[in-house]
Each structure stands twice: as C-alpha cells, then as structure tokens.
Amino acid sequence: MANIHAVITNPYFKQPPWLPEVNYKDTVFLSRHSTSEDAVLFLTLLCGYIDIDIEQKPEKVFKQLLKRDEVPISGGIAFADEERLIAPSCCCGLEDWQEVYKSVLGRSSPWLGHDPYPSIEYSGDHVKIWSDDFSGKWNKELSGEKRKALFCISYEHAELVSMLKSVRTDLMDFYEYSFEQTFHMVGDKLKRKLFSQYCKWFKLEGTI
Numbered sequence: 001m002a003n004i005h006a007v008i009t010n011p012y013f014k015q016p017p018w019l020p021e022v023n024y025k026d027t028v029f030l031s032r033h034s035t036s037e038d039a040v041l042f043l044t045l046l047c048g049y050i051d052i053d054i055e056q057k058p059e060k061v062f063k064q065l066l067k068r069d070e071v072p073i074s075g076g077i078a079f080a081d082e083e084r085l086i087a088p089s090c091c092c093g094l095e096d097w098q099e100v101y102k103s104v105l106g107r108s109s110p111w112l113g114h115d116p117y118p119s120i121e122y123s124g125d126h127v128k129i130w131s132d133d134f135s136g137k138w139n140k141e142l143s144g145e146k147r148k149a150l151f152c153i154s155y156e157h158a159e160l161v162s163m164l165k166s167v168r169t170d171l172m173d174f175y176e177y178s179f180e181q182t183f184h185m186v187g188d189k190l191k192r193k194l195f196s197q198y199c200k201w202f203k204l205e206g207t208i
C-alpha cells in the first residue's frame with residue numbers, strides 16, 4: 001500500500017556531545033513512532049543547518065533555537081510503497097511541506113528537489129509520483145540508463161490529499177512523543193517554548 005512520510009534527509013553534521021551518539025541514516029521518518037535516535041538526528045541536522053554551536057550546554061542550544069523565526073532543514077515529503085521510496089532530493093526543505101500539499105490539491109507539480117528530480121503526473125483521479133523527471137521539464141538530458149531506472153508510486157488523488165493533510169499531525173506527534181521525551185536534560189518550560197517556535201517553523205498552527 002502506498003503511503004507518505006514527513007522526513008529529514010542527510011543529517012550528516014557533528015552530533016551534540018551531551019547526547020548518546022547514534023547511527024546516521026540518509027532518511028529519518030518523523031511521526032509518533034519516531035525513536036529517540038531520530039530525535040537526536042533531527043536536532044543534529046537542525047543545529048548544523050543553521051550553524052548553532054552544539055558544544056554549548058543543552059539549555060543554551062535550545063535558547064539559541066528560540067531566537068530563530070524561520071529555519072531551513074533538508075527534507076520534505078517522502079512517497080513510499082512496500083518496496084520503494086522516493087525521498088525529497090537536494091534543495092528541498094521540510095519547512096515547505098505545505099507547498100507540496102497545496103500543489104497536489106491544485107493538481108500542479110511542486111518542487112521536490114534536484115538530481116534526481118522527483119515529479120508528479122496527474123491523470124483523472126490518479127496521481128503518479130515519479131522517481132525522476134519523467135517529462136523532461138527539469139532535466140532535459142536524462143540519459144537512457146536513468147530513464148530505464150525510472151519508477152513511479154501511484155495514489156488516488158483524494159487519498160493523497162488526505163495523507164498530506166495528516167503530515168501536520170505527524171509532525172506535532174514527533175515533537176510530543178519523540179523529541180520532547182528525548183531531551184529530558186532540558187526543562188519542560190523551555191521545551192514548551194520551543195514547541196511554539198517549532199509550530200511556526202513548520203506551519204503547524206491552525207488547520208489546512
């Protein structure tokens with residue numbers, strides 16, 4: 001069964017020294033089922049992306065994060081079935097996940113990154129997410145070998161829209177069930193303040 005996931009990608013920055021070291025992975029899924037290791041990688045990527053000194057004490061790191069009204073962080077929406085995954089590519093950010101929702105709702109193709117260039121094809125009530133630029137719009141020099149490697153994951157349009165709306169819940173659950181629980185060395189008041197900023201960063205306030 002096809003599904004989607006909110007993800008961060010390539011969290012290959014130095015990890016905070018005041019946390020247990022965890023194994024890196026290319027793609028980290030964010031939801032209520034995320035682990036403490038996922039939360040460590042999320043914070044690692046976040047601080048690395050916006051150049052926050054992780055050598056500081058945890059409270060100082062969190063206070064530095066509170067000062068940021070906006071944050072970029074590599075990731076976005078990943079599309080998956082039982083065997084395959086189409087992750088967001090380079091220059092795609094989780095902070096823009098609602099742009100994917102709005103584009104699919106309006107049946108246009110959102111920016112999903114480059115090299116490769118994931119893209120979307122609409123046909124009636126059906127939607128195909130392609131692993132690279134199937135139409136040649138973004139990558140006019142797609143080699144024959146890469147074209148042969150193209151694959152797609154299919155959805156019903158209404159089903160995909162509903163899944164994308166649920167990303168808001170997944171991101172809020174990630175903070176509550178994984179992120180907040182992992183950083184027990186930071187006071188609850190500070191974590192609540194950061195949650196407010198987190199909701200602003202990822203446009204989780206209100207409804208969509």
